[in-house]
Amino acid sequence: MTAIAQTFRGFGRVTPGEWARSAAWALGIFLGLGTLTALWGNPFFIRMTPIIAVDYAILTAEAVLLGLFLGIRKASCPIKGATLGGVLGFQGFACTICNKVLMLAFGPAALLTWYEPYRYWVGGLGIALLLFIVASRLKAQAESFPAV
Helix, strand or coil, rough: CHHHHHHHHHHHCCCCCHHHHHHHHHHHHHHHHHHHHCCCCCCCEEEEEEEEHHCCCHHHHHHHHHHHHHCCCCCCCCCHHHHHHHHHHHHHCCCCCHHHHHHHHCCCCHHHHHHHHCCCCCCHHHHHHHHHHHHHHHHHHHHHHCCC
């Protein structure tokens, strides 16, 4: 059986409780990070860079994948890889000017000149890493737990 087939077989092993946990995590992450990065109006602060559809796509993908990662049980988990994927994905939709860590490290001119044109690629890299980790978890779930 191919790795892709095993991954899809893993979806059948996810319990209703795990689906519910995954959905709750995904919704919380979507609302929390979307508000934090001002992808919609909020009373906390105003976003300084324009918002385009890719910002919402990366946020949605990240929320769904992190929700699945956090909601599906597994004995061992690649937490470092998921953290890296989450951070890289966050960089894809976060406001470059509002990111204090990047701003202090590189300054506004360097960020807007060298980082801003590539931030969606960084976000895509984070989503790809999360997708690989969630697929690995589903594949392991398909191998570990008997069919229901």
